[in-house]
Amino acid sequence: MNEAAVPPRRAWLWVTAAYFFQAIPAAVRDEALPVALKNTGYVDKDITRVVAWLGLIFGFKILLAPLVAAFRPRHFIMCAELAVSLLLGVLALQVAAEYPSSPMIIGSLILLSFVAAAHDFALDGYFVSALPDQMRATHAGFLNFASKLGMVFAGPGLIWLAGRIMDYGPQAAQAWSWALAAAALLALLAIIANGLGLRNESILSKDAGTVRERFSEMGEGLSKLFTDPRLWAVCGLILFYRASEIHMAKILPLFATSSTHGGLALTNETYALMRIATAVCGLALGGIIGSQVVARLGLGRSLIPLGIAMHVPLAAIAWLASTGSHDLRFIGAVFFVEYLAYGAGLCALLLAMMKLASGPGAAVRYAALSTFALLANYLPGLWAGSLSDQLGYAQYFMFALSLAIPGILSAWVAKRHFPET
Numbered sequence: 001m002n003e004a005a006v007p008p009r010r011a012w013l014w015v016t017a018a019y020f021f022q023a024i025p026a027a028v029r030d031e032a033l034p035v036a037l038k039n040t041g042y043v044d045k046d047i048t049r050v051v052a053w054l055g056l057i058f059g060f061k062i063l064l065a066p067l068v069a070a071f072r073p074r075h076f077i078m079c080a081e082l083a084v085s086l087l088l089g090v091l092a093l094q095v096a097a098e099y100p101s102s103p104m105i106i107g108s109l110i111l112l113s114f115v116a117a118a119h120d121f122a123l124d125g126y127f128v129s130a131l132p133d134q135m136r137a138t139h140a141g142f143l144n145f146a147s148k149l150g151m152v153f154a155g156p157g158l159i160w161l162a163g164r165i166m167d168y169g170p171q172a173a174q175a176w177s178w179a180l181a182a183a184a185l186l187a188l189l190a191i192i193a194n195g196l197g198l199r200n201e202s203i204l205s206k207d208a209g210t211v212r213e214r215f216s217e218m219g220e221g222l223s224k225l226f227t228d229p230r231l232w233a234v235c236g237l238i239l240f241y242r243a244s245e246i247h248m249a250k251i252l253p254l255f256a257t258s259s260t261h262g263g264l265a266l267t268n269e270t271y272a273l274m275r276i277a278t279a280v281c282g283l284a285l286g287g288i289i290g291s292q293v294v295a296r297l298g299l300g301r302s303l304i305p306l307g308i309a310m311h312v313p314l315a316a317i318a319w320l321a322s323t324g325s326h327d328l329r330f331i332g333a334v335f336f337v338e339y340l341a342y343g344a345g346l347c348a349l350l351l352a353m354m355k356l357a358s359g360p361g362a363a364v365r366y367a368a369l370s371t372f373a374l375l376a377n378y379l380p381g382l383w384a385g386s387l388s389d390q391l392g393y394a395q396y397f398m399f400a401l402s403l404a405i406p407g408i409l410s411a412w413v414a415k416r417h418f419p420e421t
Contacts (some may be wrong), residue, residue: 014197032157045385052381080119088184096177096394163268247400288341300418310345318397
């Protein structure tokens with residue numbers, strides 16, 4: 001008697017679709033939203049604060065872990081994705097309304113951050129649990145490719161689309177409404193592909209423990225982290241190693257698209273195309289270079305040289321702001337080298353975090369460090385815009401560049417905690 005044929009797994013499809021989807025709300029929040037607010041007349045200080053608060057909400061996703069575990073992960077992932085797509089559609093309608101409701105827009109953005117945070121935690125957990133070690137390794141390439149592709153479409157892609165629409169006459173609000181509608185449609189297409197890929201995957205059971213028990217397990221994992229002697233050195237790295245880059249990144253899109261206060265006055269389309277060409281390629285190549293440097297020198301010996309290399313291109317950005325140069329080839333070269341160096345330095349930071357998190361309770365330990373890293377990334381947005389308004393772009397970038405000093409010092413302290421073996 002013939003056994004019923006087992007449907008083939010299409011893990012490549014759901015990994016690609018789900019991680020493409022995962023990048024959409026993050027790119028909308030971090031890349032498209034600042035430019036959209038700039039186009040619609042908001043000042044820098046208000047823009048950076050809005051993005052910072054939304055990012056801080058997202059940063060507390062570790063606290064959602066015990067709650068998300070109460071649901072079957074596959075079902076939860078699909079429901080969360082539908083909710084994100086619906087919220088993007090609501091935002092598109094509200095932005096285009098004759099009398100847009102600010103509370104509705106703000107509420108939708110806050111909900112979007114909460115739901116996206118829960119979705120990300122559930123998806124990462126499902127990726128680890130549903131795939132064996134060999135499949136995780138072979139599908140990691142799909143994950144990285146899909147994440148970067150999603151960032152391109154939902155970040156620079158939406159900026160370019162809104163700019164093209166405005167070229168044909170519609171005002172900024174209407175153009176961004178259509179761009180958000182396109183993002184919602186793109187999310188729906190990713191959901192359909194994800195659903196097709198998940199059809200033949202296992203339905204993992206929900207965590208049978210109580211919420212209290214799950215919080216207790218999380219507390220045990222965190223207690224081991226807090227007693228690790230390397231913790232404070234790594235926390236110093238997280239806070240200061242990329243502080244210059246973080247402060248510049250909060251203002252860079254506003255500086256690039258501003259026609260006042262010494263901005264580069266790039267159009268949405270020009271900035272978006274330049275962002276795609278320089279950021280995506282630069283970060284990817286920088287990550288490869290950074291991993292090779294760490295492999296050759298070891299983590300401890302790599303932190304200072306990669307940290308210095310990460311800060312050198314930031315001086316060129318400060319020079320751009322002080323001279324008002326608008327040569328596109330030079331601007332593109334500066335952006336590319338800056339992203340390349342940042343990708344290499346970020347690789348060293350991530351490897352330090354992973355090395356600290358390894359061992360028993362690694363998932364909780366790394367989630368806690370990632371949460372701290374998100375806070376360090378978004379907190380500067382609360383004051384970056386105000387400082388930029390007060391100092392001007394040129395002086396603000398010089399201030400950001402001065403943060404290289406504690407950044408290199410944090411690398412010097414941390415390297416002693418990662419001796420080469």
